Amino acid sequence: MDISFILNELGEDREHYFNAVAPPIIQTSNFKVDKVDELKKLFEDEFSGYLYSRGLNPTIEILRKKLAALDGAEDCLVFNSGAAAIFASVLANIKSGDHIVSVEKPYTWAQRMFDVVLPRFGVSTTYVDGTKIENFERAILPNTAVIYLESPNSWDYQLQDLKAVVDLAKSENIITIIDNSYCTPLYQKPIELGIDIAMQTATKYISGHSDTLGGVLTGSKKMMKKIFDSEYLNIGSGIQPFNAWLLIRGLRTLQARLERIARTTQGVLSYLKQNPKTESVLFPLDESFPQYELAKKQMKGACGLLSFYIRARSRQEITDFCESLRHIMMAVSWGGHESLILPKCASLTPNEFDPKNKEHRMLRLYVGLEDADYLISDLDNAFKKIYER
Numbered sequence: 001m002d003i004s005f006i007l008n009e010l011g012e013d014r015e016h017y018f019n020a021v022a023p024p025i026i027q028t029s030n031f032k033v034d035k036v037d038e039l040k041k042l043f044e045d046e047f048s049g050y051l052y053s054r055g056l057n058p059t060i061e062i063l064r065k066k067l068a069a070l071d072g073a074e075d076c077l078v079f080n081s082g083a084a085a086i087f088a089s090v091l092a093n094i095k096s097g098d099h100i101v102s103v104e105k106p107y108t109w110a111q112r113m114f115d116v117v118l119p120r121f122g123v124s125t126t127y128v129d130g131t132k133i134e135n136f137e138r139a140i141l142p143n144t145a146v147i148y149l150e151s152p153n154s155w156d157y158q159l160q161d162l163k164a165v166v167d168l169a170k171s172e173n174i175i176t177i178i179d180n181s182y183c184t185p186l187y188q189k190p191i192e193l194g195i196d197i198a199m200q201t202a203t204k205y206i207s208g209h210s211d212t213l214g215g216v217l218t219g220s221k222k223m224m225k226k227i228f229d230s231e232y233l234n235i236g237s238g239i240q241p242f243n244a245w246l247l248i249r250g251l252r253t254l255q256a257r258l259e260r261i262a263r264t265t266q267g268v269l270s271y272l273k274q275n276p277k278t279e280s281v282l283f284p285l286d287e288s289f290p291q292y293e294l295a296k297k298q299m300k301g302a303c304g305l306l307s308f309y310i311r312a313r314s315r316q317e318i319t320d321f322c323e324s325l326r327h328i329m330m331a332v333s334w335g336g337h338e339s340l341i342l343p344k345c346a347s348l349t350p351n352e353f354d355p356k357n358k359e360h361r362m363l364r365l366y367v368g369l370e371d372a373d374y375l376i377s378d379l380d381n382a383f384k385k386i387y388e389r
Contacts (some may be wrong), residue, residue, distance in 0.1 A: 101174075205214075
């Protein structure tokens with residue numbers, strides 16, 4: 001299916017809403033029916049039609065169709081945040097006494113679920129270095145129900161060999177879930193590689209404007225209905241019509257934004273690599289990246305998130321660098337129009353900072369829609385705060 005068709009036309013039956021170019025926001029809590037038997041059918045299977053906007057809604061339906069098509073999946077559910085999507089995908093596929101294998105250091109709220117919430121119900125998690133398939137093989141137990149992946153992750157961009165993990169999981173009848181937020185469906189298609197559930201946080205590149213939250217799950221129609229009938233309806237964590245409309249708006253420019261961001265990132269990356277205050281950089285499609293060959297194999301491209309290690313002798317030097325930036329904002333997340341920086345040492349006190357610990361000198365940079373020269377000038381001025389010491 002052509003990406004231009006997906007982004008601009010799929011799911012948009014404009015003759016049903018006055019031929020409006022932009023779809024309407026169907027801001028309603030419930031829907032009327034004309035026949036008692038219609039109501040009976042909806043009570044029995046709310047996935048079959050419109051009953052209550054906690055379930056299905058016409059505006060959200062347009063978004064679901066587009067996101068499923070982008071992933072090459074049969075169906076899609078959209079949640080009010082990425083954390084909600086992760087929670088529902090895992091919870092729907094485990095029971096008391098089950099075991100999960102997860103990549104080490106997953107997204108904060110995934111790890112909180114694994115470490116704090118699920119143990120209360122007798123569900124255990126083993127974390128593995130996902131760069132080697134044998135680590136997954138060793139971690140699997142007779143009661144392993146889910147393998148949780150994040151490829152690339154959002155700090156050091158470690159990858160997993162998705163096809164190898166899929167083959168292993170299928171041989172053991174284990175469900176695979178991946179956080180695909182870094183690549184989006186444009187640059188990596190886990191469903192086509194055999195992953196059962198692909199998740200992404202729509203807050204980031206899908207939205208593109210840093211003005212709404214959202215989480216996406218795609219997979220088979222059977223799997224999406226399973227999640228819809230339980231966690232989606234019961235927790236009530238589905239996205240609201242207005243937020244879905246904002247994400248539809250964001251999708252219009254997704255391809256153009258990613259292409260521009262990718263180009264600008266190459267310029268910023270080149271600058272950082274030649275800067276004497278930069279020790280090294282991490283970016284999946286840079287030849288210096290440890291898993292570069294796997295990244296080329298699995299990913300069609302990379303976006304604007306990279307990390308670099310700064311040559312700093314103290315936490316204060318990193319503080320001065322970040323606080324000297326005038327155009328690159330200090331904030332979490334990524335995927336919007338604005339460039340962002342996040343120092344890992346923000347969680348440390350000055351006394352805890354160890355300049356010999358590379359992780360303490362790590363900064364994550366998100367490259368937004370600004371011109372490359374504009375961002376490089378900002379970085380250069382901030383580096384001078386350290387040069388002058």
